[in-house]
Amino acid sequence: MNQAALHKLIASQKGEQGLEELFQLRLATNLTLIKDLFFSLYPEEHFSETFEKLLKKLPKLFKTRPEILKQQDIARLEKGNWYQSEKLVGTQLYVDHFSKDLNGLVEKLPYFEDLGINFLHLMPLTTRPKGENDGGYAVNSYDKIDKKYGTQKDFEKLTKQLREKEMYVMLDFVVNHTSNEYxxxxxxxxxxxxxxxxxxxxxxxxxxxxxxxxxxxxxxxxxxxxxxxxxxxxxxxxxxxxxxxxxLNYTNPEVFLEMLTNLVKLANLGVDVVRFDALAFLWKKMGTISQNLPEAHMLTSLFRMCLQVIAPGTILLAEAIVAPTNIIKYFGENSRTGNECELAYNASLMALLWNAIATKETLLLHKSITNIPQKPKDGTWINYIRCHDDIGLGLDDRFIHEMGWNPQEHRKFLLNYYCQKLAWSPAKGMLFMYNPKTGDGRITGSAASLLGLEKALEENDTALIDEAVAKIIMLHGIVLAFGGIPLIYAGDEIATLNDYSFLKNKTKKEDSRWVNRPYHDWGGVSNLKSKKTPQSKVFFTLKKLIALRKQLSVFADANNLFLHQTNNKHILVFERKKGESNGVLVICNFNTTAEVIDGSFLAKLGYLKNQEFKDLITAKKTKLNSGFLEIEPYQLLWVRKMS
The missing domain is CATH 3.90.400.10 (Oligo-1,6-glucosidase; Domain 2)
Structure with missing residues (x-):
């Protein structure tokens, strides 16, 4: 009998006593690793008493977990890796920008259900300083809801509704720092x-x-x-x-004990996924850049092992926006299960997609992705084209060199392309935190504005409007089909443009990230039925793609993604495959002109029969002309294997 089945059996037969027995079972299972991690960070000869405090704290924290969440933990252990399902599609939002408050968000849940969204990342909700507060990431509390959003009861009402609708919620745990008002x-x-x-x-x-x-x-x-x-x-x-x-000074083990308590309090609000904010910075060591240190990984793993004992149905997301080879490490070193975070942001994919849009080439994307070590089978990515934050250029210099480009000059080109320094570029983004000493900078802007819709509408250029819409759909189609949970920033599903109102707010005007954190355009939502506007074209196409994704089990993440090379530098092709007969081939053209690939390529992979292929998005079968497949500018194809 596996551990999940054992958990279910004990819980069903013994009630509360069974739950206590299961806690003891989980503690016994994880104890050796918890002990090894703790004493690796805090030498036993100095901190044995502190470790005993931790052992006494774990059962006390377990007792604080609500009964309904303890039962949910058991159900999730039985279900397995629920977070790898093809049926998960997420969105990220600021509650006050989307629906004013938590009660308003409950009222808007039908909007998500209509679109197909069932995973919500809510930006920080807890109390924070009244003035500058880094969008809520300067925390005054880890579990007290800021009154502008409502009350703790309001949040618990929301999580109850989400559970009933089989929807999930993710909140941030600002693990690296507190505000100076904490x-x-x-x-x-x-x-x-x-x-x-x-x-x-x-x-x-x-x-x-x-x-x-x-x-x-x-x-x-x-x-x-x-x-x-x-x-x-x-x-x-x-x-x-x-x-x-x-x-926070995690070299002091008392800080870990206190923060573990805060983590459990947050999980006990009904949070399904806890986003570990800035975890790459957790350990500081003189003579280093104090990022991605081995101790930061050990500390993250220690948090996870303890949380698995107390609340095994709650999982962790690594917010580590670092070099591609470093991101993968936050799943943990164990090749099967990992031992750190179950989820991680696929920041590398994000940066590479924006690079491909600017260069119209996919070779750097292909080279970079194929050279990242495979993640553990029990981990999964959060895939996104942008989030609440800036877009960093975390590209590997080695591969940029191999493309024949100068890394520093190439990053300068990308900043110029997206931040309105090139007259011919369609993008309307803003520069964030440019450092003249290093030449480094980041990009801000909504997806629609960065992909040319804002400029096209200003110029009333129908062709450019259609091109921008195609870009928006193509990039979202990629993250919906890639291995992991797709995350759409709220407003991108209706092609919302940059919001420049932040420039009039003295607490926000120095932070250009607010340009891509717009207030939700509910007026625009009410006009979607026209189906002729750019907003409605994006919305209804994404709704269709989301529904398709949920119908295709091949999109469940089982490390079943394969990149293919076509010898056409403008084309991206990857395959999601489940056995020999079940597969979907995703084909995208990043160029402004039509491109072709040899039909024998599709035939060899099993996606062509009698010179004919089937596109799932249009539900049409198409016959090749002269043996070549022609892909329109920024066209997205999801091709099904031919039986």
Whole structure:
């Protein structure tokens, strides 16, 4: 009998006592790994008593978990890797920009059901400073809902509705830092040395200056450097992000114990997926850039192993927007199950798709993806073309060199292409955090504006409007078919343009990421029925693609994605395959002109019969002309194997 079946049997026969027995079983299963991880971070000769505190804390935290969520945990263990299902499609949103508050969001759930969305990533909902707060990522609390969104009861009402509709919710756990208004920071400023040791605090600049020799600047324009002087305690504190975000000192094991409690409180609100924010930064070490350190991986794994004991139905997402070879490591080192996060952002795919749009070529995308080590079978990606954040250019310099390009000049071209520095470019994006010392920068903008719709509408150019719509559909069609959970930023499904209203808000105007965090256009939604506008074309096509995805079991993530080379640099082809007879071939043209590929390529893979193929999107069979398949500019094909 496997562990999931054993869990179900015990829980069904023994009720509350059975749940307690299952907790003890999970603890026994994970205890050796928890102990090894803890003492790898915190040497046993100094922290054996702290480890005993952890062992006493775990059953106490388990007792705080609501009964309905304990039962859900059992059901999910029985179900297996629910997060790899082809039926999951997500969206990301700011509640106040989408529906004003949580009760409004409950009322809008039919909108998601109509589109086919069943996975919601809600941006931070907990209390935060009233002024600048990094979009809620400067936290004053980890579980108290900010009153502008509603109450904890309102959130629990939402999660109850989501469970009934078999929908899932993801919230952020800001694991790297707190705001300077967090209770620990306030106590530290008041002189409490215990809480000063919860952060990296120093009486002079000697150690900070040594750290600064290697630490990069995250926000060089608005928050240069990595330390802030706090006059209230007459000390310097590490602030890698903004001056009001204090980095937590995880070399102090008490911080881990406290944050584990905060993690469980968040999970107990009914959260299905916890997004570990900025986890690459968790461990700081002098002489390094303090990102992606082995200790950060061990700490993430320790969080996961403890959470599996307490709330095994809740899973973790790695928010690690780092180099492609580093992203994969946040699933963990175990080739089968991993031991860190079940989910990770596919930031590499995102950056490579935007590169392909700008260059009209797919060779760098193909080369990069095929050279990333395969993820563990029990992990999966979050695939997206953009999120609430900026678009970074996390491309591998080695592969850029192999393309014959200069990496620095190529990144400069991409910034110029998307940030209105090239008159011929259709993109209308904005530059974010440009660092003149390094030439590095990032891109902001809504998908529609970056893909040319805003400029095309301004110029009233019908051909360019159609081209922009095709680009929007093609990129979303790729992430809907790629291996993992597709995530659509709210508003992109109706081709929402840049929102420049942030420039009039003194707390937001220095942060151009707000240009791609628009208020939802409910007026535009009410006009979708016309079906002739760019917005309706995007909406109804994405709705169709989502429904198709859910019908095709081959889109469930089982490491069953295969990239194919066609010898045409403008064409991207990948296959989702399940056995010899069940497969879907995804074909895209990134060029502004029609391109062709040899039909024998499709025939060899089993997608052509009597010179005919079937496109699932149009539900039509098409016969090849002269043995070649012609793909229109920015056309997306989902081709089914011919029986």
């Amino acid at each position: 209770p620990w920071a306030k106590k530290a400023m008041a002189g409490n040395k215990k809480y000063q040791e919860y952060y990296y605090t120093y009486t002079d600049r000697k150690i900070p200056d040594e750290f600064e020799k290697n630490l990069p600047e995250i926000f060089p324009q608005t928050a240069p450097g990595n330390y802030t002087f706090v006059p209230e305690m007459n000390k310097w504190v590490m602030t890698c992000f903004n001056s009001y975000q204090w980095d």
